[in-house]
Amino acid sequence: MAQSLHLFNPSTRSSSLIPSPSKQCYSYPKPSHSISYRGFPVGFVKLSVRASSSSDLDPAPSSSSQVLLASDNGKGVAGGASATYAAPQDSGSIEVDTVTEAELKENGFRSTRRTKLVCTIGPATCGFDQLEALAVGGMNVARINMCHGTRDWHRGVIERVRRLNEEKGYAVAIMMDTEGSEIHMGDFGDAPSAKAEDGEIWTFSVRAFDSALPERTINVNYDGFAEDVKVGDELLVDGGMVRFEVIEKIGPDVKCRCTDPGLLLPRANLTFWRDGSLVRERNAMLPTISSKDWLDIDFGIAEGVDFIAISFVKSAEVINHLKSYVAARACDCDIAVIAKIESIDSLKNLEEIIQASDGAMVARGDLGAQIPLEQVPAAQQKIVQVCRQLNKPVIVASQLLESMIEYPTPTRAEVADVSEAVRQRADALMLSGESAMGQYPEKALAVLRSVSLRIERWWREEKRHEAMELSAIGSSFSDSISEEICKSAAKMANNLEVDAIFVYTKTGHMASLLSRCRPDCPIFAFTTTTSVRRRLNLQWGLIPFRLSFSDDMESNLNKTFSLLKARNLIKSGDLVIAVSDMLQSIQVMNVP
Ligand SMILES: Nc1ncnc2c1ncn2[C@@H]1O[C@H](COP(=O)(O)OP(=O)(O)O)[C@@H](O)[C@H]1O
Ligand SMILES: C=C(OP(=O)(O)O)C(=O)O
Ligand SMILES: [K+]
Ligand SMILES: [Mg+2]
Numbered sequence: 001m002a003q004s005l006h007l008f009n010p011s012t013r014s015s016s017l018i019p020s021p022s023k024q025c026y027s028y029p030k031p032s033h034s035i036s037y038r039g040f041p042v043g044f045v046k047l048s049v050r051a052s053s054s055s056d057l058d059p060a061p062s063s064s065s066q067v068l069l070a071s072d073n074g075k076g077v078a079g080g081a082s083a084t085y086a087a088p089q090d091s092g093s094i095e096v097d098t099v100t101e102a103e104l105k106e107n108g109f110r111s112t113r114r115t116k117l118v119c120t121i122g123p124a125t126c127g128f129d130q131l132e133a134l135a136v137g138g139m140n141v142a143r144i145n146m147c148h149g150t151r152d153w154h155r156g157v158i159e160r161v162r163r164l165n166e167e168k169g170y171a172v173a174i175m176m177d178t179e180g181s182e183i184h185m186g187d188f189g190d191a192p193s194a195k196a197e198d199g200e201i202w203t204f205s206v207r208a209f210d211s212a213l214p215e216r217t218i219n220v221n222y223d224g225f226a227e228d229v230k231v232g233d234e235l236l237v238d239g240g241m242v243r244f245e246v247i248e249k250i251g252p253d254v255k256c257r258c259t260d261p262g263l264l265l266p267r268a269n270l271t272f273w274r275d276g277s278l279v280r281e282r283n284a285m286l287p288t289i290s291s292k293d294w295l296d297i298d299f300g301i302a303e304g305v306d307f308i309a310i311s312f313v314k315s316a317e318v319i320n321h322l323k324s325y326v327a328a329r330a331c332d333c334d335i336a337v338i339a340k341i342e343s344i345d346s347l348k349n350l351e352e353i354i355q356a357s358d359g360a361m362v363a364r365g366d367l368g369a370q371i372p373l374e375q376v377p378a379a380q381q382k383i384v385q386v387c388r389q390l391n392k393p394v395i396v397a398s399q400l401l402e403s404m405i406e407y408p409t410p411t412r413a414e415v416a417d418v419s420e421a422v423r424q425r426a427d428a429l430m431l432s433g434e435s436a437m438g439q440y441p442e443k444a445l446a447v448l449r450s451v452s453l454r455i456e457r458w459w460r461e462e463k464r465h466e467a468m469e470l471s472a473i474g475s476s477f478s479d480s481i482s483e484e485i486c487k488s489a490a491k492m493a494n495n496l497e498v499d500a501i502f503v504y505t506k507t508g509h510m511a512s513l514l515s516r517c518r519p520d521c522p523i524f525a526f527t528t529t530t531s532v533r534r535r536l537n538l539q540w541g542l543i544p545f546r547l548s549f550s551d552d553m554e555s556n557l558n559k560t561f562s563l564l565k566a567r568n569l570i571k572s573g574d575l576v577i578a579v580s581d582m583l584q585s586i587q588v589m590n591v592p
Contacts, residue, residue: 122436180311186219239369490517510581
């Protein structure tokens, strides 16, 4: 027997949507057998609430009443959509990728992976077959780093990922990461890297060299470099992978002695320190988004990437600016803006930056160059928590499996680091050099996958009581209803041990609210557009499906059940909870 719980705010809906006892709007699919429910409220409850009339999203007068309906037969409860959705042409199909399909069939719902995986694409993984191997291995998002390679090179990667999605049914999203205008070294011409030995004198220069670089010379991208540094400053490459001391300044050239030897990689980040503190001279005035970044952003918009990650964000202002820029130019696609938290300024303004963004990245590489390394773990935990509270997806990035650039197995410490990020319930983990230029990209991805699965299972079995208290975030009354529905649905799903939560969501918002609750069961997110489906691929626990659906939940459910059954993804008797952002309701039912 199907049971349902609906919430209405009658004043926000047309009169035809108000429940009418004589009108039976739903006849839910009848399961083949009935089950008993523990603790499920059945009955009719009327609540009086004060709706905020100041919200433009919810123009309800303060006298409006909010009605909570629960039904034990799933019939006679009316509702409707706040918008009418046109059913696209291909209404008879459901799209889900073959890897998820295989995983669901082999391991059952419970053991599908909840933590999402991002792979940086570089020379080691840019071919079609290599990209396909990563997709098969569980890559949810492909990241291209505009610090490296040409736009043509990146365009090629985007085309191959899109082709992979079209030909093989994947929904791999594309994230474009901007270079940012912090100080970094140039390339080494044909050499992939250079070795700096203890005591060697190297020249860091802002001069443009026409031909090959002179020996032991490094280009610096920031014109003010030679003016900003002082003799005696300490110069850190990549947060301390290699260290130099500034010994002499000669016009545009800065001579430095190597004090900690190591490998110099192209475009490595440079910071300089004076008396134990990071120096913030005129370089602190560089714009977050450089003129080259703006051209890259235009490229990303033209290519229809799914996410744009902004390096070295300092304030919410730049995010707001970029979001309006994107909104004005990207007419038919919705590009999410991800704030990379990798500077002292971004930590200072953390909450406002995350609030303004569509997600965040804990970019530990540069963060570890700006704050003492021992402070990075606490910063990571804080960023992950703030993102969860504010309902923004968060990616933990950099050096997760650094040794796997060279070796086929990770260190125990790396496995512990990956475990910690999964235990913090971050939405996604990211590979950088491991997948871009390492020797074992697929093996590194397999480690992220197996560690995620194991820790997620441990969490479900052992840690359920450690649920995070989620504060209210809704900015309108209608938002608050959605939020409460998702919290209740997630709690019910855990208590009733349901097999899956189904969410019908046009924009993806309702799916993200469910993901935020980190329920024990997977969330099947049905959405009408391929772009939303790809975007949902970054969020914890969501299995995005593309499906055409209408505002009629009965037919949506019937259609979903029959399509999923035909593909052996669900079976009669499976217990599911369905929620939707068109009709604010929770329904509990067995698959017929
Ligand atoms: N498009 C690319 N072309 C060439 N090399 C790349 C590319 N993307 C990434 N890499 C390599 O992978 C390494 C790690 O990638 P990433 O972490 O994104 O960059 P970075 O180390 O510069 O912050 C880079 O240092 C670079 O050597
Ligand atoms: C992910 C990071 O940014 P990028 O690789 O672009 O330096 C980082 O600094 O950790
Ligand atoms: K970058
Ligand atoms: Mg960085």
